[in-house]
Amino acid sequence: MTGAKDILARYWGYKDFRPMQEEIISAALEGKDVLAVLPTGGGKSVCFQVPAMMKEGLALVVTPLVALMKDQVQALAERGIKALAVHAGMPRHQVDLTLNNAAYGGYKFLYVSPERLGTALFRSYLEVLDINYIVVDEAHCISQWGYDFRPDYLQIGSLRETVKAPVIALTATATPEVAADIMQKLGFREELLLKSGFERPNLYYVVRETEDKRGQLLDICNGVPGSGIVYMRNRARCEDTASFLESMGISASFYHAGLDSATRGARQAAWKDGGIRVMICTNAFGMGIDKPDVRFVVHCDVPDSPEAYFQEAGRAGRDGKVSYAVLLWNPGDVRRLRQLQTLSFPGLDYVEDIYQKLHVFFKIPYDQGRMRQLKLSLEDFCREYSLSMPSVRNALKYLERSGHLTYTEDAEINLQVRILLNRGALYDVDLPDQRMVAVLEGLMRGYVGVFDHLVPVREEALASSLGIDAAQLNQLLYRLSLEHVISYVPGDRSDVITLHHERLIPGNLDLKAADYGRLKEMSAARLDAIAGYITETLECRSRYLLRYFGQDGGRDCGKCDVCRARKKAGQTRERLMRFLSENPAASLEEVRAFCSNPANNLGPEALRIYREILDSSV
Secondary structure, three states: HHHHHHHHHHHHOOOOOOOOOHEEEHHHOOOEEEEEOOOOOOOHHHHHHHHHHHOOOOOEEOOOHHHHHHHHHHHHOOOOOOEEOOOOOOOOOHHHHHHHHHHHHHOOOEEOOOHHHOHHHHHOOOOOEEEEEEEOOHHHHHOOOOOOHHHHHHHHHHHHHOOOOEEEEEEOOOOOOHHHHHHHOOOOOOOEEEEEEOOOOOEEEEEEOHHHHHHHHHHHHOOOOEEEEOOOOHHHHHHHHHHHHHHHOOEEEOOOOOHHHHHHHHHHHHHHHHOOEEEEOOOOOOOOOOOOOOOEEEEEOOOHHHHHHHHHHHHOOOOOEEEEEEEEOOHHHHHHHHHHHHHHHOOHHHHHHHHHHHHHOOOOOOOOOOOOOEEEOOOHHHHHHHHOOHHHHHHHHHHHOOOOEEEEEEEEEOOOEEEEOHHHHHOOOOOHHHOOOOOOHHHHHHHHOOOOEEEEEEEHHHHHHOOHHHHHHHHHHHHHOOOOOEEEOEEEEEEEEEOOEEEEHHHHOOHHHHHHHHHHHHHHHHHHHHHHHHHHHOOOOHHHHHHHHOOOOOOOOOOOOOHHHHHHHHHHHHHHHHHHHHHHOOOHHHHHHOOOOOOOOOOOOOHEEEEEHHHHHH
């Protein structure tokens, strides 16, 4: 491992590896397939970046997180390491150029989003890409028994039939059952699971039952200095809560998938740089963001599972300093979770009915529709058939799980343009604005195939190259369409359905009833586990979470609200025992006076503990 430490020191500036990193890197250098389970902030990227730097060729890194791709490519470039990324939204010619550079440009890392793996263009480059490792980030996404299954990940298994490089799979959240499924799905030649301890000694877990979540949140923001993340389910509540905190003098903003990409990017950057102190957000925020000095993460709604909670709470305190993970709840939250569980698993006959209604809605006959992309307004669809939106959304997700379609929520649909005239005819067109000519030249220069079919255009990049803003670009494109020079489809945000096969007749849809039943059971078990976590009053919060992930034993953290309450109760018991031994004839009124005296600092549990003392002495 001397060479590995040299690489670590040269490019990352560290003398030694963190716990488990050395073991993972050593296994990878020996050519073994390895699944590494490390907590959030545990240094997963070093586990594949160091061995990849020590071998000829480049590492193929599969990750669903575009933000992480961009951050890591930039971070590697700053260290003098050549890296590239291919992700959704890139036009074909740019993907082609990037893959060509990866094959022949001496690059060490190629980051790829999972949906790109099955494309003909990507597959055509496999023979010339000198891949030294297949790296699977967020590896729990390949397990259908995990909390965040993504069907595109299943293509990695077939990739191994062509690429013989070893696999380095990484995740922060995998129960023993999910870990076994990951290794099976990735075709491990020999199972090798290397797991770091999940303890976060600097992270204080706190659970509070309260009806005044907003007041509690304000207390936390005022009481804990530094930046924070506040998770909520509802977009409107994110916006309202951010406004509330701002009105109370706290720098805050909101983030959710309903914002356009430019706004999301600007807010994310402002939060990372300290321009925004507290980000109120849905779970669309945080994945792949490496901000080390987050001092608190607050959940104002109960997450669906311990996996989701552990991942999100773990974004606090990555720098090793004291930080807080606070979960606020009330009995209504548990009721809502139970209701969500029911809505998440409609009957399979309902799922098949949604499949047929979807085709009817878009007027797709039987034996047609394969690879059609449908821009879906879920609200319009549900209104048409008087359906519940949550139930329909979950039916679509199961149709995706079972391989019938891909359902992308709130996708950003690129602006699309086709030039209708041939090159020669363009020079004879008298356009009223010289900027329109510049737009046409930019399209011809930057987008192969723009004369043949509609091509997706990255409007921000094109506008920037022309020295105008996106609004001006759209106005010029609209004017060009009025002149019948181009066909122009404005950019949009929408749910998108991609059909995987021709429409099937009723009864021919394979929905895997046994798998559906097991998924329902496992989802219920996760719900019970998170409900148990918030209502637990005896077991250390950290130990509860560790036990869920298969890590038994260990010591109480001594810092969570349960441990501190137990310590406080012990101190109260000692004080009461001393008082009673010194005052054996004390009346109930005198004991009450002693317990309620602020100077004694015994807390509200003192009388209950006194009764326990009396009961034990009888």
